Amino acid sequence: MSLVTRSGILLRSHPYSETSRILRVLTSEGGIVSLMAKGVRSSASKGGGGLDHFSTLEVVYYDREGRDLHTLKEFRTTRARGGIGREVLRFAAAAFLAELVLGHTLQEGNPELYRGLEEGLEALTIEPTESIPGLLLSVGWRLLSDLGFPPALTTCIGCGRPIPAGEALARFDPGGGGLLGPECAEEGEGARLGPGAREELRAIVAGEPPTPVRRPDVHFRLMERFALHHLDRTRPFRSTGTLLPLLEKEVEEDPS
Numbered sequence: 103m104s105l106v107t108r109s110g111i112l113l114r115s116h117p118y119s120e121t122s123r124i125l126r127v128l129t130s131e132g133g134i135v136s137l138m139a140k141g142v143r144s145s146a147s148k149g150g151g152g153l154d155h156f157s158t159l160e161v162v163y164y165d166r167e168g169r170d171l172h173t174l175k176e177f178r179t180t181r182a183r184g185g186i187g188r189e190v191l192r193f194a195a196a197a198f199l200a201e202l203v204l205g206h207t208l209q210e211g212n213p214e215l216y217r218g219l220e221e222g223l224e225a226l227t228i229e230p231t232e233s234i235p236g237l238l239l240s241v242g243w244r245l246l247s248d249l250g251f252p253p254a255l256t257t258c259i260g261c262g263r264p265i266p267a268g269e270a271l272a273r274f275d276p277g278g279g280g281l282l283g284p285e286c287a288e289e290g291e292g293a294r295l296g297p298g299a300r301e302e303l304r305a306i307v308a309g310e311p312p313t314p315v316r317r318p319d320v321h322f323r324l325m326e327r328f329a330l331h332h333l334d335r336t337r338p339f340r341s342t343g344t345l346l347p348l349l350e351k352e353v354e355e356d357p358s
């Protein structure tokens with residue numbers, strides 16, 4: 103048993119008993135670690151020192167080699183992100199991103215993924231409300247790419263031909279991994295995407311989402327289906343139930 107110190111992002115914390123919790127932490131160097139935290143205050147406690155979701159922590163733990171659950175010795179919050187809890191939309195977006203990362207059994211460190219999540223959560227803390235849907239989509243696609251599943255958007259996943267601009271038929275096939283061009287879309291599966299929606303999707307994936315995204319609910323569904331397929335999930339994401347109605351509401355309230 104060795105003592106290990108790491109920086110990590112708290113993805114999930116749930117009670118194990120009256121006085122202990124199990125933490126799931128994404129670390130840069132060691133992937134996702136599960137830590138048994140005894141005698142810590144719950145995330146609901148005020149006044150600092152508690153364990154808040156989506157904070158960056160420095161954790162010191164006893165690494166029990168060959169085991170999946172290690173024992174937390176101590177922790178220090180190096181960056182609290184209380185701003186995320188200020189709005190349901192922000193919190194649900196962060197919860198979805200955490201679920202994306204937790205959907206993959208990550209044993210080794212993935213510095214790109216770590217940076218992507220940390221920058222994404224930071225932006226969710228400070229950006230204005232109208233930017234949150236686009237931000238969620240961009241960061242979600244970035245994390246999926248960092249996990250090894252970038253969507254194919256420039257050439258057809260069926261035949262490899264370039265996807266033309268303009269009105270030609272195209273579909274987004276989540277299982278296939280991206281866009282089907284006009285020659286393959288006729289017989290193909292997945293939602294039809296018009297030229298405007300395709301441009302919007304490319305901008306979102308490139309990290310430059312428009313504000314507002316015209317149909318954040320439609321884009322979210324595409325990303326969610328893609329993630330469910332490629333992360334081999336058997337259950338839907340829990341945060342979708344909260345998130346999707348909020349994204350649909352954004353559409354209703356947009357006068358354009």
Ligand SMILES: [Zn+2]
Binds near residue numbers: 260263282283285286
């Ligand atoms: Zn094709």
